[in-house]
Amino acid sequence: MSKEELAAKEVIGDVEQEKGPFSKAWQSSDAVLVVEEKELHVHSMILSLASPYFDKMFNGSFKESQTKRVTLEGKSYESVEQMITIIYPNMDSKFEFKTKLCNVCYPKAGNKRISPCGDCSEAKGINSLCTRCVTSQAELCPKCKNYYKKADEGRSQHFESLRSLFKLSEEYMVPTLSSIVENEVLSMSKSLEGSSNEYVMELLELADGLNFKESTDLCIKFLISRINTYAFGDAKRETLLRDLIKHEKIMFKTRNKLLGMMAQKKIGEVEEKMRQQLENENKRHRTSYSKCDHSYPVWPCQSVTKVLSDLTMLAKDMTA
DSSP: OOHHHHHHHHHHHHHHHHTTTTTSOOTTOOEEEEETTEEEEEOHHHHHHHOHHHHHHHHSSSTHHHHOEEEOTTOOHHHHHHHHHHHSTTTGGGOOOGGGSOTTTSTTOSOEEOOOOGGGGGOOSGGGOOTTTSOTTEEEOTTTOOEEEOOHHHHHHHHHHHHHHHHHHHHTTOHHHHHHHHHHHHHHHTOOTTOOHHHHHHHHHHHHHTTOHHHHHHHHHHHHHHHHHSOTTOHHHHHHHHHHHHOTTSOHHHHHHHHHHHHHHHHHHHHHHHHHHHHHHHHHHHHHHHTTTOOOOOOSOHHHHHHHHHHHHHHHHHHO
16 A cells, blocks of 8 residues: 555554544534534533633523524634633643644645655655655655645635634633644744745734734734845845835834834934044045144034934834
C-alpha cells in the first residue's frame, strides 16, 4: 500500500473519529446544540460552568432550560464545534485550528499538501522531501506532519476562522477561546520574516479589528522596517505607503499611529543629515578662518531645527 493510500486510510479513520463524541449522545450528555441543522450533543453542566451565556440558557427561565435543545442561528457548525472542543476538559489539549491543516486532513482547507518530486526519493530529510520542495512557502500540517504549500486561499480561510471564533468567544463569554485566538494571532505576528506585504497587511487588519494591541504594534513595526528597506522612488515603497494610508479596514487610530511612527523615522533621518552637514560646514569654516585668526560662524539652521522639533512632537502625539 502506497504512502498516499495509507494517509487516506488514516484520514478516513480520523473523519469517523471526528464525528464523535458530539455528533451523537455520549456519556450521559443531556443537551443538544443545533447549528446549520446539525446536532452537537453536549453536557449542560460543562457548558454552564464555562459560559455565563449557557448557564442562563440551561438554568434560567428560558424554555431551553426544560427542553435542553438550543438552536444557534447564523453560526458556523465547525466554529461552534471548535469552541465546544476547547470548553471540554481534556479535549482542549487536542485542539487544532482546522484551517491550519492540509487539504488531506481537512478537505475544506485551502492548503494543498506537497507531493514529492523526482528528487525526493533520495532525500533523507523529514517526510522524505527534498529541499526544492520544502521552501519558505511550506508549512507543516500539525496533524499528519506532512508539508503543505501556504497559499492566499488558506491564509484568508484561517484569518476568517479566527474572526469567527473570536466573535463566538465574545458572544458566549468564553475567555479561554478568546485567549487561544489572541495567542495564535500573536504567534503569527512574531513570525513575519520573509512574509509578503499583502500577508502582513491582512494580519494587521485582523489584529487591529480584534483589538489585539501587541500584535498590531508588531505588524506596524515590521511594515515600517520593510518600507525603510526600499529606496526612494521604488514602486514597492510607493505602493505599500499608499496601501497603508488608504487602507479603510484599519482603524483610524492605528493608521495615525503608523503614520506617526513613519514620520518620526523620517524626521530622525533628516536631523541626522543636517547634523552631518553642520559638522562639515563648521570644519570648512574652521579651516578657512583659522588662517586669518577669526572666529568661524555657526551654520544658521536654528529655525529649521525648531520646525523639526515641533514635527517630532506631533508625530509622537500620533503614536500615543
